[in-house]
Amino acid sequence: NIIIFILGIVGNGLVIWIIGVKTKRTVNSLWYLSLAVSDFLCCTTGPFNGVYMATGHWHFGHFMCKLISVAFPLNMYSSIFLLLVISVDRCMCVVFPVWTQNHRTLRKSSAIIALVWTVSALLALSSLVFSTTQTAKDDTKCINNSTAFSRKIVVFIGFIFGLAVPLMVIVICYSVIMLKLRANRMMRSSKPFKVMTAVIITFVICWLPFQIFRLLEVYHALYSHTLLKIGIQVTMTIAYANSFMNPILYSFMGQDIRNKCLMSVLSRMESALQEERRSTKAMSMSKSSS
Template identity: 40%
Template sequence: METTTTPVFHNNATAVSGQNNSDEYFETYLKLNTVALIIDSLAFVLGVLENGVVIWVIRFKMKKTVNTVWFLNLAVADFLFAAFLPFSMTYMALTHWPFSKFMCKLNSTIIYLSMFASVYILVVISLDRCVSVVWPVWTQNHRNVRRASCVSLGVWVLALIFSTPYFIFRDTYVENITICFENFALSDDYETPSVIELGQFRHQAMTITRFLLGFAVPFTVIVFSYAVIIHRLRRNRTLATQSNRPFKIIAAIITTFLLCFGPFHITSLLDMVYFTDYFNGSETLSLVIAFSYPIATSLAFLNSCLNPLLYVFMSQDFKDKVHKSILSVFETLFQTEE
């Protein structure tokens, strides 16, 4: 999820070191980069482990239902996201791309594929819960595993369509070090005005589209769906007076989505603005982007290990299945040793 678009601003370290008071700025950048790498490492380890457990338990230990279809697809998307984190972490740590051009394209595509899939599955889950609360009779008659599987397939197809441009535009640039960046102009010419203008136009189109379809619209749908659910729960005074747990879970889901994806998309929009004719060359804006980018990206990465905690591990039935499965594994292990 690098926001860089041309070799002129090919990585944040170069952007920081090119400014006045560069030593002080660069030291701050390195500290932020270290914090980001720690968060990324945590997201990688927890994301792979948590989602791996979810996939295993749902696939082999639980009955196939509509909910398990949603959570299985969410876990697969987040597992895929987390599994490719080492490539981005290596790029961030080395400040150059040590892999091939194909891996530069593939890594970016997989990251965005899993991000779009994860976001849209979260939207589907919120809509499914909303419909179940508002129209329970209709839901009972029409909600089934086959339809849930078809919807999940549609989500992956949509995510693939939205992520394909990143495979097309992603490119490498070699000058002392190798940079993996988004070459929106699809050209090695970085000086001709018409080529620069084409790159800026595609950059703006991709960034705005990603913000709208990957954040603004999904977040609006999620908030609206849970607002309807909260309204219905409050009307049911018996349920509302028994526990505040549903409201706390809903608040956690909305807050997590906003905090994880909001900073990344805001940074992307700032990066887009930086490359407009009016702001191009602004030292202040370039520093804001360089300093915010590592943390903003890491927060987006962190979402892959928070989803299992919010959506799956809070389920008592799932926790019981995990407990029984772990006991079964140890029993089999000890029996084999005997």
């Protein structure tokens, strides 16, 4: 958790700085800025979770228990919804280039981002409501005190809206994009497409095990309590690790291997983000011309 915290704060902090200071504000940059902010906020919880897992005792009080508990699902929902928005946006640029050129504005993108964060906060609200501290024999725990029925509802909502439905829409969008790129022989412009595909695949790999163990936890009577406890901790850490991986993907997939060895970390990340903006515009213009 501490290692993820350090890598995530540095990596996402650099992405936020590059987009906010070094690059021109565009629709694409707003998407990735929001994604980096979501990961950055999640990474700040690392030391608290690490200490809690290591000691088994919650040292940080009732308020921090609620705050740390809500940060994790907020990151899950905001990340998958932003990936969904980016996928739909990219699909619209390829399929309806003229329409997107006329309607794809910073103001509308900002409104969509605000909506994403609002919906994510509402879905994560249950963690804020039900999280509390419990002390017994000088041993304090940060727990979820919801009923079994409420827990089931939260878990199923998390699986449906935090993974299954957005992922299905993303797969459809990228299938359409791939068909359009091949039909117009534009696969040579697909490097940002590969970057985004890697980001989505990484998200699924990191979050799917956690979602599965959450579903198993709902039916805890059928499984070993020790196995579920260890599984939740391990898969939660894997899901948490997703927060530092996106900046690495931006860096090492934004340029070819020969250039990567020569460029600094800052230059690699900046080039990848700028390339994302240029490629989306090029795909849209090429499709419009054809």
